[in-house]
Amino acid sequence: MADELLAVRRAKLEKLRSDGIDPFPHAFPGVEPVAAVHTAHAGLADGEETTVAHRVAGRLAARRGQGKMAFLDLVDRSGRLQLQARQDVLGPELHERLLTQVDLGDIIGIDGTALRTKRGEISLRVDAFTVLAKALRPPPSKHHGLQDVETRYRHRELDLMANEEARELFIARAKTVTAVRRALDDAGFIEVETPVLQPLYGGALARPFTTHHHALDRTLYLRIATELYLKRCIVGGLERVYELGKDFRNEGLSTKHNPEFTMVEFYEAYADYGDVADRLETLVRSVAAQVGSVGAVDFEQPWRRVTLRDAIRDKTGIDFTAHADRDSLAAAIGDRLPTDERTWPQLVDDLLSTFVEPDLQQPTFVLDYPVQLSPFAKAHRSQPGLVERWEAFCGGVEIANAFTELNDPDEQRERFEAQARLAAEGDDEAAPYDEVFVQSLEHGMPPTGGVGLGIDRLVMALRDRSSIREVVLFPAMRDA
């Protein structure tokens, strides 16, 4: 069956060749987007014809009529345009070729003349056509689109081809990236590029991907964050830097996690975590305004700010600062959560993710976290045991994380040593000791606020998608 469909298309390919036509020519210069044809002739009356010539190109998406006049739909990146093929214009041979040798899914170029049909649709009368690429496989269903989720993820080109909303989503994603860059550029940040292949990974708590450099004969890690290199740029005096790119974490897949994902981190000298909260709020509001937001999340309203302590206390009645040791906190939690073999900071995190996070639908900053899970954040100026850190949530998902950055090299050393103890106990997400980074702090890093914003999750919020796989062009999959 499939073989028959392919054989029919191959036979047409050979027929084109035997007629002296190259089914894969090298270029087709002078093409206009089809949207330009629509706008140029918006004022035409029904049935009115012009002598205005246009050259367009795209994929043949539909065909109606097989007789001496047929209508075809051409789709390009700007939209859809109806073509009117007339035997009295093309002549019998070319008309026949357009209707029989050219298949749905083929890429074709059209030289035509604008008109509005009697039924009122802006169209292009076909004066000449050029096969630009013969499609040897059939396109997805023209009016059901492509529904199969697995095929949409494994063969995104078919999703893009068949589903308008898929194209819209990835265009919106591109606009999001552009808007983020513009907002940071306009605020005086410079974009830098730091190593993806790192001798030592750091800046987050996660398992890395490991690889090997043959010439240097050494292990390298794909970065889990850009944080430490960006802080070294701050030490060097660049003062406002950002990097937007992929991070890699060797952990489980979920609707919120892809092993490679896009993050923008920005660092601002002489700012603290309150300043960068304002900056993120302004930045995301600006991005949402430029890209548009279709979901229930309202980025316009001032974002709510609540301390982690109050957020958990409001939902559970538990004040974790009043239960400063593991057993006391576990007793307060009782049977609401499993507490065996959970450490104190893990229990705090469990309370957040179970009782608080799902309700954080509108944009919210949750402030002031326990020090144990934040080895790069500066101690809180007034709350012992806490650090100046916030996470931003919307749609029940964390989208950003920020600190007043730790710039005391001696304390940073102690934090690394604490992480090393965790690693010795078997924690494979503990941060490795990075002496080069500590020494850079010993040269003096100004007080600095830093933010990491997940681009994938921001796009999920802007386009109301519940799975990260919907907003990543080619998500990680098992072998088929």
Next chain:
RNA sequence: GCCCCUGUAGCUCAACUGGCAGAGCAGCGGACUCUUAAUCCGAAGGUUCCAGGUUCGAUUCCUGGCGGGGGCACCA
């Protein structure tokens, strides 16, 4: 790692309690000079994900495997 759901024609989907595996679109042959999910006529198109099992008989029930979706666990 665990739990639930799921896999049928190129695409979108049917098939009741186990009883000959079907439709629309696409494709193929034919008609058609204003269609737009074009219409009409005709003929085709299947390893029902894979391997076993139960049964006279399995798309259907059972076991295992593979893929996918969701959830739990894990998670800057």
